[in-house]
Structures are given as structure tokens and as C-alpha cells.
Amino acid sequence: MERLGRILDACAELLDEVGYDRLSTRAVAQRAEVAIGTVYRFFGNKRAMADALAARNLERYAERVTRRLTGIGRGDWPGAMDAVLDEYLAMKRTAPGFTLVDFGNQIPLGSPGADPNLRVAGRLTELLRPHLGLLPDASLRRAVLVAVESADALVRLAFRMDADGDPEIIEETRLLLRAYLAGVLD
Numbered sequence: 300m301e302r303l304g305r306i307l308d309a310c311a312e313l314l315d316e317v318g319y320d321r322l323s324t325r326a327v328a329q330r331a332e333v334a335i336g337t338v339y340r341f342f343g344n345k346r347a348m349a350d351a352l353a354a355r356n357l358e359r360y361a362e363r364v365t366r367r368l369t370g371i372g373r374g375d376w377p378g379a380m381d382a383v384l385d386e387y388l389a390m391k392r393t394a395p396g397f398t399l400v401d402f403g404n405q406i407p408l409g410s411p412g413a414d415p416n417l418r419v420a421g422r423l424t425e426l427l428r429p430h431l432g433l434l435p436d437a438s439l440r441r442a443v444l445v446a447v448e449s450a451d452a453l454v455r456l457a458f459r460m461d462a463d464g465d466p467e468i469i470e471e472t473r474l475l476l477r478a479y480l481a482g483v484l485d
Contacts, residue, residue, distance in 0.1 A: 302331070305333065306331045306333060306348070307352050309328075310396065311394070311396030311400075313326055314400060315395050315396055315399075318399065319345075319349065322345050323345065324338045324344065324345055324348070327345075349403075350403065356397060356402055357415075357419060359390070360390055360402070360419075363389070364426055367385070367386060368382060368426065368430050371430070373431075373432060376427075376484040377477055377480075379427055380476055383423060384472065384473060384476065392463060398458070401415070402416070416444065416447050416451055420444035420447040424440050424443045427443065431484065438483065442479075446476055453472040453475070454469070456468055
């Protein structure tokens with residue numbers, strides 16, 4: 300597990316430094332200080348490495364959101380929504396490789412039918428449903444997916460406008476999410 304973590308850390312760092320096109324398994328092995336065979340034991344190619352990094356990002360994001368939800372009152376959906384958005388922004392600003400890979404939607408990853416936002420929305424629905432005291436239903440899953448898709452597009456715009464995320468666009472994103480979710484969760 301320790302070597303796998305080092306390989307993914309090296310992959311993330313190199314994505315920031317050289318981008319996906321210039322990323323190589325050899326460079327990852329050198330950065331992680333492992334033999335190239337060790338990289339190939341875990342991953343067949345750089346796409347598989349990026350897929351694994353995206354999966355790890357989603358798990359780390361879920362852990363961060365879960366920690367934040369413990370400090371937010373049960374049923375406080377605006378607070379929960381802020382935690383979800385704030386943790387995404389924090390990872391966007393600080394997690395190596397996240398700008399290119401995040402949860403897999405910046406570069407073509409995985410199977411052609413895979414949709415990273417469906418995975419993110421599913422995971423968030425799992426986390427938010429019990430916190431908000433809601434029963435599982437299709438309307439909640441749909442609402443979370445619409446919120447994730449909307450926020451994803453607007454956050455990408457915010458980071459295209461400003462390297463740290465344009466604060467005004469981020470605030471507009473927050474307002475849009477609250478207005479939309481109020482109709483679903485109130």
C-alpha cells in the first residue's frame with residue numbers, strides 16, 4: 300500500500316509539472332523511487348494510473364466531506380452544500396494533480412461510458428442522505444447529479460478566469476446551488 304501511495308503521489312506531482320501528455324510510467328517510477336516493474340505491477344499504463352488517482356481523489360474528497368458534515372447540524376442542507384463545495388474548492392487549490400484529473404473528467408479516462416460526475420453524485424448522495432434525514436429516492440439522486448454537473452461547469456469556469464478560482468463566480472455558484480436545492484430539499 301505504501302508503494303502504491305508513493306506511485307500515485309508521484310503521478311499527481313508529475314501531472315502538475317508536465318501534464319498528462321508528457322506523463323510517463325518511467326518518470327513516475329523514478330519520482331516514486333520504485334522499479335518500473337513495480338509501477339507495471341499496479342498499472343498497465345498511464346491511463347490506468349490516472350484512473351486510480353481519480354478514484355483516490357474521490358475517496359479523499361468523500362472523507363473530507365464526511366469530516367465536515369460531523370460539524371454541521373443534521374438537516375442543515377445549506378451548510379452541507381457549502382461543505383461539499385468548499386471541500387471541492389480546497390482540493391482544486393491544493394491537491395497535486397487534481398486540476399487535470401480531479402475525479403476523472405478533465406482527460407479521457409476509463410471506459411467510454413464512464414461518467415465521473417455520476418460517481419461523484421452517487422457518493423455525495425450516499426453521504427448526504429442520512430445527514431439530511433432523507434429516504435433514498437430517484438429525485439434526490441437526480442437533484443444531486445444536477446447540482447454536481449452545474450457546480451462542476453461553474454467551478455471550471457471560475458478556475459479558467461482566475462488561477463485560485465474567481466471568487467465572484469464561486470459565489471454565483473453557491474447562490475445557484477442554494478436556489479436550485481431549496482426547491483428540492485426544503
